[in-house]
Amino acid sequence: MTLLATISTVAVASYALLSSVHKSAQAIYALRTDASLPPYDPVNTGALPSVDVIVPCFNEDPRTLAACLNSIAGQDYPGRLQVYVVDDGSANVGAVAPVHASYAHDPRVRVILLQSNVGKRKAQIAAIRRSFGDLVLNVDSDTEIASDVVSKLVRKMQDPAVGAAMGQLTASNRSDSWLTGLIDMEYWLACNEERAAQTRFGAVMCCCGPCAMYRRSALMLLLDQYETQFFRGKPSDFGEDRHLTILMLKAGFRTEYVPDAIAATVVPDKLLPYLRQQLRWARSTYRDTLLGLHLLPGLDRYLTLDVLGQNLGPLLLAISSIAAIAQLALTDSVPWWTGLTIVAMTMVRCSVAALRAGELRFLGFALHTPINIFLLLPMKAYALCTLSNSDWLSRKVAKSDDGNPKATIEDATTGPSLNSGSGTPGSIRRAGRLHASSRLIASDDVAAETD
DSSP states (O other), X not given: OOHHHHHHHHHHHHHHHHHHHHHHHHHHHHSOOSOOOOOOOSSOGGGSOOEEEEEEESSOOHXXXXXXXXXXXXXXXXXXXXXXXXXXXXXXXXXXXXXXXXXXXXXXXXXXXXXXXXXXXXXXXXXXXXXXXXXXXXXXXXXXXXXXXXXXXXXXXXSTTEEEEEEEEEETTTTSOHHHHHHHHHHHHIIIIIIHHHGGGTBOXXXXXXXXXXXXXXXXXXXXXXXTOEETTEEOOSOHHHHHHHHHHHTTOEEEEEEEEEEEEOOOOSHHHHHHHHHHHHHHHHHHHHHHGGGGGGSOHHHHHHHHHHHHHHHHHHHHHHHHHHHHHHSSOOOHHHHHHHHHHHHHHHHHHHHHHTOGGGXXXXXXXXXXXXIIHHHHHHHHHTTTOOOOSSEEEEEOTTSOEEEEEOOOOOOXXXXXXXXXXXXXXXXXXXXXXXXXXXXXXXXXXXX
C-alpha cells in the first residue's frame, strides 16, 4: 500500500468512527420527549410578558418585507406586542415606503430609518435601546413566521433560566431549484438533529438569526459586549446570532430550541451566493467556537463530542479526500476503500433522515456530499485562513442618484406565506389589539445610537 493510500485509509476510517459515534449520539439525544411547553393564562393578558419584535432590513424586496410584517401582524399572542422595523440605510427606501405607510396607523408598529448603513447588529441595537418589552424577538426581513411562533417561544421563555430560544427554520422558496431544496433539507437536519440534541442540555450553540427570542434583562447585561465584538483587533459584525448565543451561555443562561415554532426564510437559489453565505458563516463559526471552548468543561460531555464532530470530522474527511484524489492522479490504484466508506456513510445518514422526517426526498440529500467535498471543504479551509476578514460578501457598492456610493445587496426572492389566508405576497393582514399611536422615527433621531 502506498503512502497516499495509507493516509487516505487511516483518515477516512477515523472520520467514519468519529462520525458514527457523533451522529449516533446526536440521533439519540435529538429524539423528541413528551415534555410540553408550560401553559400561560390567555385571559389575564396583563400578566403575560411583553414582546418587542425587531425586524432589521437592508434593501429588502417590498413584497418580501410586506410578507414578513404580515406574518408578524397575524400572531395569535394575546399579550402586548410591539414591532420595530429598522431600515438600515437602504438605497431602495422609496420602494419600501408604501409598506411602511401601510402600517402608519397601526400603533404596534414603529419604523426607524437609519441615516446610513451601519450593519445588522447595530440596526438591531438601535431598536433594542429604544424598546422596553420583557422579551425581544429578532426576525429577519426575508422571513415569515407561523401565527403561533411568539406564543410558543414565550412559553419556553417562562423559565427564568432560559436566556434565548429559537424556532425551526425552513426554506420558503424550497421548490424554486435543486439548491433551495437541498438547503431546506440542510436546515431540517441542522434544526432537528444538531439543535434538537443540544437543547437536551440547554446549550444550543447558535440561536439562528431569522427567528430567535431573547430575555431583555439578560440582553441588556450583554449588549455592550455584543455591540463591540472584535477579532484580532478588527470589528466583527457578522455572525451576530452565534456570538449572542455564546454570550448568553457564558453568562450562565440556557439556550433552547422549540421545534414547533416554524419560520420560513428565503435561501440562496444560486450556487455563488450560497457559497458566499457559507464562507461568512464558517468564519463566524470558527471565531465563536474559539470563544466558547472554555465553556465545554462546564457542559455535558456530549457538547464536547459535538464540537469535535463538527470541526475535526470535516478535517479528517478533507485529508482522506485529498489523499484519495492524489492517489488516483499519481498512481494506478483506485481508492475504493475511501470511496465506498464515504458513500456508505452518506447513504446511512440520508436514510436515517428520511425515516425520521418521513419524507423520501431526504435520500436526495446525498447530493450534498460531493458539494461538501469539492466546494464547501475548500471554502472552509479558506475561511480558516482568512478569519480576520469581516466582509459581508453579499454587499457591493453602487452609485446613487447624486453620484455618491451607497451599499446595495444582491437580489432577494419571495416565498409563500406560512399563514393561511394571508393573500398574495405584499398583502397586509392586521390584527386587533391596538393600544397606542404609531410613529415613524427619522434617521437623525437615532444617529447618536448607531455611530
